[in-house]
Amino acid sequence: MTLRARSSARLALLLILVSATAAQEFMFYPYYGKNKVIYETFRWKSYPTEHFRIYFYTEEPRTLKNVAEVAESAYQKLSEALKHQLADPVPLIFYTTYTDFELSNVFDISEGVLGVSEPLLHRIGIHGDMPLDELQRLVEHELAHVFEFDILWGSQSAALYALNIPPLWLFEGLSEYATQDWSAWSTMIVRDAVLNDRIPEMTESGDLTTRFPMPRDPSYDFGHAIYDFIEARYGKNAVKDLWQSIKGSPLIRRITPVKKAFNIKPHDFNHEFQKYLREKNRKFLLRENPADYSIALGPKFPLNPYYFTFSHAVSPSGDLVAALTYNVTDFDVDLVLVSTEDGSIIKNITPGFTTEYEYIVYEYDPSLGSDIAWSPDGDTIAFIARDGRKYSLYLIDPVRGGIVGKYKIGHDRPSAPRFFPDGRAVMFTAFTQGTHDIFELDLQSGEIVNLTRDDYFEKAPAISPDGLSVVYSIRLDNTDKLFLSPLADLSQKTQLTFGPGNTTCPSFSTDSRRVYYVGDVREAFNIYSVELASGEIKRYTDVWTGNFFPSAHPSDPGTLFFSSFNKGSYQVFTARLEGTVEDRVTFAGLGSAQPPRRFRPALTLDIEDKKIEPYPGINKLYVARRPPIDVVVSSDGSLYGGAALAFGDLLGDHNFLVMIYQARGLRSYYLSYLNQKRRLQFMPTVFEFTMFYYPPYAYIDPLLYDRLTYQDAIAYRKITSANIEAYYPLNRYYRLEGNLGFYRYEENFFDPYSLNQQSSRPAGYNYFWNGNVLSFSLAFVGETTHFSPYYGPRAGHTFRFSLAQAFPVAQGFFSNTTVRADLRKYLYLGGDALVALRLEGWASRGRDPYVSYYGGNNQVRSAYFYNIVCTEGWFANAELRLPLINVASTIIGTIGPIRAVLFFDITRAKFNGYPGKFYLSPEPLRPPVVLDAIGSYGWGVQLFLLGLPIHIEWVKKLGWPDISDPFSLQTYGQFETKFWIGLDF
C-alpha cells in the first residue's frame, strides 16, 4: 500500500498541519501537552500612579498602597541612577500570591520565578509572597529591565522591530547593579567562585561563560560584578558608555560591547576583572575553606548525579542524612539518603517520576529553613510539594520510598516542615493573605491552625526536643533576628539576637538548652550558638562563604552537621567544633524597649479610591509578539510563504490570531479567538485552507503501482470552516476537548488531463471530498509524560481518545463516525535511556468516511512519508532510545547530544469496501507481493543540528503475508537509508 512520494508531500503536510484544528483527525504536533489549569478567575482592577498603571485584584487597600509605594520608590531610585525617564506608564501586574502568579496568561511562570518583565509592552509581573523589602528589591530589578528596554529599543512596542539582542549579562547585570544591593546569596556565589578560581569569562562574542557548575546563570551575579568593576575602573559614566555602545552595535561583525565601549579586548578585560575581584575578596582568603571541616558528605557532583543540597535533615539515629538535591541525570529534584560515615549515597527515595505531586518544594534561600524534616521515630520524612491549586505535605517512608501520608495545605508557599517531638503534628510556615505565619498541621485530623496570626514575617521554626519552646526568625526592617516562644503560645516573643546582620536557621541542642544558628555579621554566614540560660553567644566557624542549617548529632552533641556553600553548591559537612565566646546578651520581649523596626518604601503615597477602575478586558488589544514571516522553497521549486499576527489584551485573557499563508498559487487564511480567562477555555475559528497533495489511486489499482509519479497526481483540497473548540482541564494531566464545526470540502486535480483520466475510470473509490461536514467531536486527553530538554519524552504516558460524528443534516452533507485512539508509554531505564511504545488506531465509517494519511518518519519507517492511505488502520511502534554522546568537543566544535535508536513497527490499513492489503514490489517489473501487514525494523542515530532533531536511519522492510500467523513475517530488500527531521513521539 505504498505510493512513491517525494518532497512535495512534505509541503502538503505543512499545510495539513496548520489545518489541524479543522480536520480533527490530523495530529499536528507529536505531544498533546499538559494543562495550565485556571483554578480561579480574578476581578482585575487598575490604579494609576505617576509612572505606573497597577493591575491588581486584591481587596486589601494596604496591599495596593504598599505596591504603589514600592513601585514609585523604585522608579525614583532607578531614574536617578540611570538618568533616564520612561515616556509611558509601566503596566505593573500584581498577583497577590505565587500560586495566583502561576495562573498568569501573560507570563510563563515556573517554580522559582519571582518576577518577570517583558520588552514589548514593558509589562512587569510580580507576586506578593515575600517581605516588603524583598518586594522593593524585586520591583527595582524588574523595573531596571524596563529602563533597559527603553534605553535600548525606545518606547513600548519598539522591541517588535529589534534585531539586536545583547548578551544576557548586560541586562541582568545592570538590573542587579541598579538595585545598589548585593544580596547574601549573590555575594556568596561570587566570593566562592573567586576564591576557588572559577570566575566566569567573557568570550570574544561578549557572552559570559563558565566551565564550572553554578547555581544560577552567571549573568546575574557576575554581570552585577562587571558593572561594579566598570564603575570602579572607568567611572560611573562608563555604564552609560557601555549601553551606548550596545545601541549602535551592528548585526553583522558584532564587536563585543567592552571592546567597543572601552577599547579593551575580552581577554584583557577578563584579566583586569579577575584581578579586581581577587583584590576585593582578598580579606576572605585566609578564612576557613569548607573542605577543612570534613569530607563533603553531601552529594558530590559529578562523582554522582546529585548536584546541590537545598536542605538536609539528620536521622534520629544520626547515621543518615536525608538531602533534598537536584538529580542532574533526571532533571528532577530528589530526596536521597546519605551515610554520615563516608558520604556515600545509600538510596534515592524518590527515583524516577511520579504524578502524585508536581514537584517537591525547595528553596535556595536558607533563611526560610530546611525544606525537609525527619520524624522523631525515624519512620517518615516530611516534605512539601506542589499539588493542584496549592500544596500538600507528604510523608514518605525512607526505607521503602512510598508515600504514606498526604495533607492538603491551602496556604501559599509553605516551607520548613518540623515534626512536634511527639510526632502528632507538623509545624510549617506559609503565607496567608500576604503575611507569613507559623502553622500547625494535626496529622490525625489534617486540621491546620495558624499559631502566630500577626503581621510579622516569621520563618525557619525549630521545636525544642523537650517540646516546650520554639525558636524562629522574624524579618525586622530588612534583617532576620531570632525569637523564642513557648510552644503553647507563640504570641509571647523573646528576642534572642540583636545588632547588625542576619541571624537565622536556628536549631536546638539535644538538651534544649542551647540554640544553634547562623549569622552574617562577619559578611559570611557562620555558625553561632546562644545559651538560653545565660545569653552567652559563641561563634564556631569563620568560613569564607557560608554555613547553614546547623544541627547537633543526636547521640554525639559535640558534633554538628551543617551545609556549606562550596564550589558552586551546597554540600553537607560535619565537624566537632569548639566555639569561642563572642558576646553575652540580655534577652528582651519583642518591642519591649522600642517598637520593632519595619521596612517602609522611600516614598509614601495616598491611594485615591475614585481612581480605581475595573479592568476593561477586551477593550484594547496589543500585538503579542513579533509577526513571523516565513518563506520556504521546496525541492520541486514551489514557494511557500506567509505571516501571522497575534494580538491580545493586556492580561492575555483574550487572544486573536490572524494567519495568511500561500503555497504556489493557493492561499490559506485563518482567524481565531482564544478565550483563556476561565478554566473552560474556548476558541472560535474561521479559516479557509487550500493545500495540495497527491491522491492515492495507485492504492486501489495495483497495476498502476510504481508507474506514476507524484507530479502526475497532484491535487488540491480546499477546506472552509467555522468551528468552535472548547477545552476543560480536569487537572494538570488530563482534559476534555470538544469541537463543533462546519467544514466545506472542495477537492480536485490541478491537471485537466489527470481530471479526465480520473473521470473516465470506472467505479473507482471516490477519494475526493466535495461537500459539507457538520461535525461534533469529543476527546479525552492525558499526558503525564516527563520530558528532557533535548531528548523529548522520558517517562510517563500519553493518550488521546476521540469520537467524531459528522451529521448529514441536509443534502450535500457528509455522514460518518470516526474513532481514534493514540496510546503511548515511556519506560525510563535511567540516564536518558528508555523504551518508547506507541499504538495508534482509527476507524472512520459511514457513508463518507474520512481518509487518513500516514507512514514514513517514525510512524512506519519502511513506507514513504504519508503514503499509506486508508479509512481504517492502526500502527504500533517500539523503540529503544539510547543516548550515545551528550556533549562532545570535536575539531568542528561542540556537538551533541547524539542518540541511537533501535526500532520496530507494524501497521495494517484498509479502505472501506476494499481488502486491507499492501502491495509490495520486491523487484522491478514483477507483480507485487500481497501482504496483510507491513512494518520495519532497524537502527539509527539522532542528532541536533541548529536545534533541529535530525534522524538518519537504516531501515529494513518487513511484511506479513498472513497476519493471523505473526511468525510468517519476511524481510524484503536491503537496508535502506532514511533521513527525516522531526520530534520523536
Next chain:
Amino acid sequence: MRKNSPILLCLLVLLAACRGGDTYRKIRVELPAYSTLHPEQFEQAIFSGFLVAKEPDGLDLNKEIAEYFGPDFEKKLHFRVTVQRVALESEELFRKPDFWRSLAPGPSRVLYVTGKAELTREMRKSILGKAKSDADDPLAQQRGGVAERTLFSLSLHLYLIRGDSGEVVLDRDFKETKAYTNPKQRADFAFYDLAQRVRTKLFRPILSEERMQERYLLLK
C-alpha cells in the same frame, strides 16, 4: 587536468588583464588621535567654574559639569580632582595667563578646567509626515500631524589652562542637541545625555585613543 589547462590559462590571462592599474588600495586602520594636551604633565584638575549664559530653572550647570566630568579626569587621566569656584566676569579672563598663574597653588602641576556653558530647553512642533501606526494598537487609525518635542541644547566652550603658565592648552567648542518625545523630560537627565556626547569627543583626542579610519595605501 591536461584537457582543462588551456581554459584555465585563458581565464588567468583574462583575470590578469582585468586586474587594471590601480595605484592605491583603500584600507581601514586604527589610528591614534593627536593630542595637544600631555596629561603626564599634570597631577591635579581644578574645576574652577564656567560662565553660565543660560540654564534651566532648578539646574546648577556648574555643579552638573563638575560632577559629570570630574570622575573622568580622575579615572581616565588619573588626576586629583577638586572643585574651586573662581569668580569669572568675562570670557576674556580665559586668555589672561597672569590671572590663572596667580590662582595656582604653589608648585603643584595644576590644570584648570573652565569655560562657558549654556543649556537651553525649548518646545518645538515636529511635523510627523506619514505617521507610523501605533504599534500597541494595530487596529487604530493612522494619523499624521504635528507632535511636540522637547529640545535641549548644550553649548560648552571648554578651556583647559595650565596653572604654572596660565597658558590655554586646549580650547574646544562643543554644541550638542537632542529632542525628546517626553514633554516632561528632566533637564539634568538631558544634560547627562548631551554631556556624554561631549565627553566622547573631548577625551578621544586627549587620550590619543585609536579610532578606525579609512586610508588610501599608495601602491607605486
